[in-house]
Amino acid sequence: MPTEIVAQLRGASKEYKTGDQIITALQPTDFDLRKGELTLIIGPSGSGKTTLLSLLGCVIYPTEGEVIIRGESVRNLNQRRLASLRLNNIGFIFQSFNLIQPLTAEQNVMLPLQLQGIKKAEARRRAHAAIEKVGMSDRSGQLPKSLSGGQQQRIAVARALVTNPPMMLCDEPTASLDQHSAGVVMNELKSLAAQGIALAVVTHDMRLRPFADRIVYVDEGRTSDTPPDGEFH
Template identity: 60%
Template sequence: MNRTIAAQLSNAGKEYKTGDTTLVALQPTTINFNKGEVTLIVGPSGSGKTTLLSLLGCVIYPTSGDVWLGDTCVSKLSENQQAELRLNHIGFVFQGFNLIAPLSSLENVMQPLLLKGVSRKTAKEKAMGILRTFGIEDRAGNLPKTLSGGQQQRVAVARALITNPELILCDEPTASLDHQSAIQVMKILQSLSRDNRAVIVVTHDMRLKNYADRIIYVIEGKISNNPIETEF
């Protein structure tokens, strides 16, 4: 990967077609995200924040322009190549957690390591370690449905970080957390950014701005660097 720019949209936009209507979820956008920085993405509901994060996370393809991760034009890669890249370089905390229902917290967190070919023993040790960091090791054996929202959220964050990815994308990672736990997660994300990782966090919680190096505003599919006089 490129030394400073972790991810880049180059005129990348996303439209959704349903029937004969076209919805512009993200207007063509050019923007860089650097290693060593925490970027907050804020904006009203439906403005395109998850769409922007999903493009960077190789979860969806742009309908125009390109997405780059380091020196790789990821929007030209096949789905399998993108899956490989996600596994090796990207940690994604999904807005709805996306935990695997029949797997325990521990197994959910182990999963990316197992997919990478790490032994079960090592994966288990690492996963227990990160569950401990987030104060939920006592829930290691629980299925997601038996966890509180905040506990599920921490499992989702732990799973995203377990592979030590260069690009960390978090969609509302603190929405279900009390203030102290939210601060704990942001401190961990900030320290990872200082370790030359790019951290991009979608949030409605402006209290998190103390942990941000940069704030990007998204309004009606358009990105801006300027604060907007709106409460999100």
């Protein structure tokens, strides 16, 4: 049975204009993000990985082509509707965790729910469940600065999953972590994918390949199912 496609790029490209220079960050690209799969997007620095992820995450509009989320092209959505689509459908995880420092782990995880207008008691209940899922229940009252990098990233994973989004996008989620913590976080992401989330993980780290259900290589703004020639094998 073919798995459900949650997000699609169809001939989607991105050009940046800086002064009189035009940089093609991503060539016209077709890409499907499927439910229940961890798709690893691998490429060297500057190859267009964050641009590809930002298109899937509806953070930027494509220069050409279409971004389609759950069957709907985002081309005609204004910034407000795009923000609401992101809040309700997409969990984001970044290299630098992006936790809010004066808030406890629990308060950080409650935040997206409160943005959705969910009452505090319900938000707290659901935050606890998400924090439990990533094995951090005993740390939920702590501030980010008192947690290790790996623990902060697990709280960031809880914050991304607390709204039950159909898709999760991770930009270099293990780049600030030691190898052991990276393995813990990747196993968590893999188990979320196995539970039915469509998961995209961007990395330059070939060592993450064993965690992938599917691998897409990016090189100089072009995607491919096979590794490019050169040092990047």
